[in-house]
Amino acid sequence: MSQLRGGPMPDTVRRRLLSCLAVVALIAAPRTAAAADPVLLTVVDTATGTRVELTRARMDALAQHVIATTTDFTEGTAEFRGPLATDILAAAGAGGAREVKLVAANDYSVTVPADDFRAYGVVMATEMNGKRLSLRDRGPVWVMYPLDDFPELRRPHYIDRLIWQLVRVEAR
Amino acid sequence: MRWRPRSSFLIGLVLLAAVALVGVAYVGQHRDARSLEALSADSSLWHVAGIERELLRFTRAVTRAMAESLHDTPNPALADVPFRFEILWSRVLTTTTGPIGARVKLADSDGVVPRLMRLLEAHEARVMAFDPADHDGNEAMLAAFAEVERGVTELAALADRVEQDWTRGIHDAMLGSAEMIKGAGVLALLLSLLIGVTLHRQARLDAARLREIRAQAERAEAASLTRERFLTMVSHELRTPMNGVLGMIALLQASRLEQNQAFYARHAWRSGHIMLSVIEALLDMSDIRDGRLTLKRAEFALADLARAVETRLEPLGEPGAARICVDVPGDPAARFTGDVARIGQLTAQMVFHVIDTLGAQRCCCRFGLHQGTLEIVIRLSERERLRWPLETILDPASPGARSVASDASGPAVARALIASMGGTAAIAHPGEGTAELRIGLPSAAPVAGAAAPDGARRAEPETMGRAPGLPLGLPAASLRAAALRAEPDAMAGPRA
Numbered sequence: 001m002s003q004l005r006g007g008p009m010p011d012t013v014r015r016r017l018l019s020c021l022a023v024v025a026l027i028a029a030p031r032t033a034a035a036a037d038p039v040l041l042t043v044v045d046t047a048t049g050t051r052v053e054l055t056r057a058r059m060d061a062l063a064q065h066v067i068a069t070t071t072d073f074t075e076g077t078a079e080f081r082g083p084l085a086t087d088i089l090a091a092a093g094a095g096g097a098r099e100v101k102l103v104a105a106n107d108y109s110v111t112v113p114a115d116d117f118r119a120y121g122v123v124m125a126t127e128m129n130g131k132r133l134s135l136r137d138r139g140p141v142w143v144m145y146p147l148d149d150f151p152e153l154r155r156p157h158y159i160d161r162l163i164w165q166l167v168r169v170e171a172r
Numbered sequence: 173m174r175w176r177p178r179s180s181f182l183i184g185l186v187l188l189a190a191v192a193l194v195g196v197a198y199v200g201q202h203r204d205a206r207s208l209e210a211l212s213a214d215s216s217l218w219h220v221a222g223i224e225r226e227l228l229r230f231t232r233a234v235t236r237a238m239a240e241s242l243h244d245t246p247n248p249a250l251a252d253v254p255f256r257f258e259i260l261w262s263r264v265l266t267t268t269t270g271p272i273g274a275r276v277k278l279a280d281s282d283g284v285v286p287r288l289m290r291l292l293e294a295h296e297a298r299v300m301a302f303d304p305a306d307h308d309g310n311e312a313m314l315a316a317f318a319e320v321e322r323g324v325t326e327l328a329a330l331a332d333r334v335e336q337d338w339t340r341g342i343h344d345a346m347l348g349s350a351e352m353i354k355g356a357g358v359l360a361l362l363l364s365l366l367i368g369v370t371l372h373r374q375a376r377l378d379a380a381r382l383r384e385i386r387a388q389a390e391r392a393e394a395a396s397l398t399r400e401r402f403l404t405m406v407s408h409e410l411r412t413p414m415n416g417v418l419g420m421i422a423l424l425q426a427s428r429l430e431q432n433q434a435f436y437a438r439h440a441w442r443s444g445h446i447m448l449s450v451i452e453a454l455l456d457m458s459d460i461r462d463g464r465l466t467l468k469r470a471e472f473a474l475a476d477l478a479r480a481v482e483t484r485l486e487p488l489g490e491p492g493a494a495r496i497c498v499d500v501p502g503d504p505a506a507r508f509t510g511d512v513a514r515i516g517q518l519t520a521q522m523v524f525h526v527i528d529t530l531g532a533q534r535c536c537c538r539f540g541l542h543q544g545t546l547e548i549v550i551r552l553s554e555r556e557r558l559r560w561p562l563e564t565i566l567d568p569a570s571p572g573a574r575s576v577a578s579d580a581s582g583p584a585v586a587r588a589l590i591a592s593m594g595g596t597a598a599i600a601h602p603g604e605g606t607a608e609l610r611i612g613l614p615s616a617a618p619v620a621g622a623a624a625p626d627g628a629r630r631a632e633p634e635t636m637g638r639a640p641g642l643p644l645g646l647p648a649a650s651l652r653a654a655a656l657r658a659e660p661d662a663m664a665g666p667r668a
Contacts, residue, residue, distance in 0.1 A: 071270060072215070072270055072271045072272045073266050073269065073270045073272055074269060074270045075269055075270055105255075105259060106226065106229075106259050134258075135255075135258040135259065135262060136258050136261045136262050136265065137262065137265070138262045138265070138266065159215070164262070165259070165262065
């Protein structure tokens with residue numbers, strides 16, 4: 001630091017600094033754009049190898065649905081808002097999938113029959129109680145079933161499908 | 173008397189016991205299933221283990237980032253530190269909120285999770301602006317997290333023990349339920365065997381009872397047949413000497429007798445004829461029961477019928493007692509087709525019963541034809557002086573009938589004859605103090621084995637002063653039924 005604040009800078013140091021600044025500038029520009037509209041979900045169609053990245057804006061553009069329910073992980077009745085899982089698959093061109101593998105940020109995964117999405121109107125929530133879900137709040141995407149509307153959804157194997165911090169969907 | 177439970181009662185008891193057993197087994201099974209479901213649903217241990225795992229990942233990310241910073245190369249582990257911190261934060265958040273948080277709190281007596289949350293909050297700023305070169309600060313942070321990590325490990329072990337205890341309890345309960353269900357099954361088997369044995373025993377008892385009832389019926393039938401034959405034989409045997417007695421009495425009456433002797437002879441003559449008519453009734457009833465009764469079919473004038481009745485009643489009349497008249501108010505030459513002897517018999521039996529048994533003082537019997545039907549009206553006066561109501565002559569169920577009218581052989585045979593001819597009979601009260609027995613016999617009455625002769629002359633309609641619209645009497649079917657009901661009574665001896 002004293003060198004910077006004091007006499008002339010050596011050429012090697014100047015070149016290194018300039019190259020670092022250039023790298024930072026190159027990295028920072030797309031990161032700024034990404035921070036504005038980050039990719040929330042990656043949908044992969046394993047049959048065709050198609051990979052679609054859904055940004056927050058794209059997910060917000062889909063029809064939003066609300067599920068109000070109690071869960072073992074929240075206080076009282078919470079409102080989960082987001083697009084339908086079926087709409088997500090359709091937007092990614094994987095509407096005909098029979099089952100999907102849902103992968104979380106911590107590598108937890110669970111395989112769910114796609115019929116679940118149609119039968120129960122499963123929502124891929126991006127908001128809870130009007131607040132956007134952050135990674136810390138088990139977001140940015142939390143798969144939510146209407147637990148209070150269907151008693152059978154209280155069974156353990158359905159509870160296991162309430163995967164949070166969802167980052168990747170593999171359609172089969 | 174020793175009480176013996178009925179088989180239906182036993183079966184009901186057994187079924188009740190079986191239902192109770194199944195109910196108990198079902199409740200036990202249901203309870204175990206609920207416990208198992210609750211155990212499956214409780215993911216407290218899994219979440220505590222998740223904290224332990226994410227804590228380890230975070231500390232490793234910090235350590236790796238610190239190690240990478242020593243090299244003069246880009247540090248890819250740098251970005252992993254806040255990411256793992258966020259994941260750890262979310263995991264801790266999950267174990268502090270909602271029902272899961274409540275369950276973890278119960279197990280976390282040392283407050284490990286709240287301590288970890290406070291630690292996260294304390295180091296949030298450091299992690300968000302992570303400087304791998306700040307070794308002292310980072311080491312201190314790692315030391316703090318390492319201390320909590322031991323607590324988390326202990327908490328996970330505690331949750332594991334709690335879960336194991338719970339699992340053991342459910343396992344024991346399920347074993348108990350299985351034993352109970354097994355016991356219920358064995359008991360149900362035993363009860364089924366008991367039901368089977370009971371039913372078999374009951375079936376054998378029923379079969380024995382049925383055989384006994386059949387034997388009794390056969391014995392009763394045989395006894396009845398024997399009695400009938402005996403009565404018939406006795407009746408035949410009685411008629412011969414009785415005719416001899418009556419012949420002698422007739423000769424006695426023809427001789428010169430004192431007034432009181434003639435009176436005695438007259439009474440003997442009457443009693444003999446009454447006995448003859450009783451014997452005749454016994455024979456007729458026997459024929460009717462055996463289906464041997466035959467009716468002749470011939471044309472006759474009403475005057476002939478009136479004479480036949482008079483002839484029958486003449487010896488039965490008590491001198492100086494009731495006044496009997498037999499009359500044909502319409503055309504005496506009017507003709508009717510039927511069995512004149514049987515019609516005369518039934519009419520005389522009814523009249524005699526009205527006088528002799530019921531005690532009528534005046535009785536008038538009239539014959540007439542009305543629309544092809546022979547109408548016989550037996551009218552009596554001063555009906556209030558009768559010993560029993562006139563209704564008893566037809567209705568065995570009427571008051572007083574069981575002991576008097578229905579048991580009398582004469583009316584019973586008369587009713588049976590009326591029914592055989594397809595006729596009807598009814599009681600009417602046309603005026604003050606008078607009563608009428610009205611008998612209607614159709615001309616085309618069915619005759620056993622015979623059809624109505626072609627060209628049979630039909631009588632002209634005549635009236636006998638019958639009240640318009642007054643029903644003649646009972647339907648033939650009901651009269652027949654009444655007559656048949658009366659037969660056994662008429663024929664039966666004194667009841668045991």
